[in-house]
Amino acid sequence: MRTVIFDLDGTLADTSGDLIAAANACFRQMGLGDMLDADRDQGTALRGGRRMLTLGLQRAERFEPSVVDQYYPILLEAYAQQIDRHTVLYPGAMEAVAQLCAAGYGVGICTNKPERLADQLLQSLGVRDKFASLVGADTLAVHKPDPEPLREAARRAGGDPARTVLVGDSDTDRNTARAAGVPSVLVTFGPSGDDMAALQPEALLDDYADLPALVGQLIGANS
Known part of the structure; x- marks a missing residue:
């Protein structure tokens, strides 16, 4: 076949809207506020969670690979909670x-x-x-x-x-x-x-x- x-x-x-919302939930936990924009960062969102965390941390001048690793499972859980809102x-x-x-x-x-x-x-x-x-x-x-x-x-x-x-x-x-x-x-x-x-x-x-x-x-x- x-x-x-x-x-x-x-x-x-x-899926970008829900992915960005999950990433921003992580950034708020870090005390950074919403680092990604639903319109501007669609392309990054569709490349995955680690890309979004990396971009937001780079904008905040706080990028560390260990922070991406730490928050990636938190992002996935936040995403699972509201996976189809947008x-x-x-x-x-x-x-x-x-x-x-x-x-x-x-x-x-x-x-x-x-x-x-x-x-x-x-x-x-x-x-x-x-x-x-x-x-x-x-x-x-x-x-x-x-x-x-x-x-x-x-x-x-x-x-x-x-x-x-x-x-x-x-x-x-x-x-x-x-x-x-x-x-x-x-x-x-x-x-x-x-x-x-x-x-x-x-x-x-x-x-x-x-x-x-x-x-x-x-x-x-x-x-």
Whole structure:
């Protein structure tokens, strides 16, 4: 079976608002106040908790790797408590997933969000059952851009890892697909969308309505 594997943050859903809120909760505990802005720092938020903590501490001129390590689990717990207050799925995402499933593709998720939190978020959004696989940052001993999580997501979705496409929004996703020897599609509607063309993916995606046709062009029909 051919498979389509999606990144989560910044690809299927805009999770930046809730991630920034969790990071700012940490900064308030440190006595620094809110160091990140929901609009200005969207791109950093979608790169993960450690990136957000690093940026805020650098702005406060208080950066120490040990502080990032100390507060990272606190950030994750704060995020888990309010994981879907601001998060929204991107327009057309689930319609595209439904079309791919109807066309016979296996569909799964490969994210660098911890698996527990990814599962919690998908359950909360009511879409967990639409994906045949979910591989998070801690599911295996390695995470993206190592290619093995992508391959495992394809296998768990019932597919051949060599006959898959990765849909993502970052250089991490581009490099993961390249390491796996499969094509990538990078979305342009996220906060870093203008930078995606420079990564030279096999395709750019401006609108989820175009994804099923793009997948057919890249890895063929699954019928």
